[in-house]
Amino acid sequence: MKLIVFLALVAVAAANVLPSELNKVVPVKDMTRPGKVEGRITNGYPAYEGKVPYIVGLSFNDGGHWCSGSIIGNTWVLTAGHCVNTANHVLIYYGASFRHEAQFTHWVSRSDMIVHPDWNDYLNNDIALIRTPHVDFWSLVDRVELPSYNDRYNSYAGWWAVASGWGRTDNDSGMSNYLNCVDVQVMDNNDCRNYFGGYYITDNTICIDTDGGRSSCNGDSGGPLVSHDGNRIIGITSFVGWEGCTASKPAGFTRVTGYLDWIRDHTGISY
Template sequence: MKVLGVLIISAFALTAAYEKAVPVKDMPAGKRINGRITNGYPAYEGKVPYIVALRFESGNGGWNCGGSIIGHEWVLTAAHCTYGASYVNINYGAVWRHQPQFTHVSSDMITHPDYDTGNLRNDIALIRTPHVDFWSLVNKVELPRYDDRYNNFYGWWALLSGWGATSDTSGMTDYLNCVDIQISDNSVCMDYYGSHFITENSLCYATPENKGSCGGDSGGPLVLHDGNRQVGIVSFGSADGCLSNGPKGLTRVTGYLDWIRDHTGISY
């Protein structure tokens, strides 16, 4: 019994050594942020024509996320954004969040059936939309090819974009911002959060300069500089806040290409 007690205590201590992960939309922002999507830079009109601003509504209130256009009738986002929502307002072609080119409303949301609210696994969702025509300010982002499904992308540079919070009191920013990040080895997030949150279907990036996503950026796209394909969906970060220097986790899109294809018919 003493040995069992020691093992239980040791296991608890090992679990407690990891930091808690929370959905990015729920991360505390802190009051020292001076750069929107956390130390990023303003986007120019048309730089990220695939991003959409999402406002979800339910009987218990609403929340903001980001998403990406992947087809004429489809938006890709995080499951923790669609979970519990009754409908969503989709703003297209916006640089100023409240001044989109046009808006659609949808209640047709497909949350991954194995999404786990406890460990944020399978944090991916689809939104079916009315048909959208593409042009310079509103366009789709391509997904990875099937040839890339086993590519870990470690060391690759990619673009994050969104309207994430700038402080505890200001809420989301009105202007779209971007940040360039380098994808890390998953071990960086594994050492921080543990295997409870990090799986082969995760992507990770370190934040030594506090650059990255913050509250309101959930569901937004991570798009490779080389090839302009979306490989990640903003998922979670440290409960200590956006300025904690904790690495951030994303849903790895290559782990869900079959699921996306089965629902949308989109594949490369």
């Protein structure tokens, strides 16, 4: 009996091991300063015009940093909390294939940005909303649907999804001018937790397998991870491991199904 109790305590300790004892995460926000950390789409492919009409480019603080987001309604964009956390304002690029060649743009102030109140430095609850001027939908600018409430307990492990962004195409390149996509497979959260530890990987995290160096961070922070089956946004690009984007290590996203109530309460959008 004592041995069983001891093993149980060891298992609990391992699940909550301090981040310094495992692999630290790196947020994938692009900073316009020396030593910047950049998002990447690695070993992906160029997105044809209109393939991912829901993605938007987000230039915060007059180019201070760059992220991506997803249109989820006529007046709402979904993105990562760490993108918005220090922002004063943002210029939103709609319908762009080349990063700065949008169909149109909107400028939005800090007062129309909502960061999840429980966001923290471990990138838990890494989600934010941006209220925008009204946008009409068409082939190059369109919304992506949220998961339905029926999917709120779906782990998505083994599912295939597409991620998109304007980030690096390899570890040594700069930002990509052209929008890229990559197809990736969702992995089991326990396998991801074994790599990053329980402080970073919670029930509201979703991870992808980056075998072969296929996009360990899936584009810029805040960008979409959209399921092949159903074409719904299941993740928001959040972080990669410190080893970089072609190391074939897990990449972390905010699990959208964990925040359906929070999104609905602020936007009125639900399925």
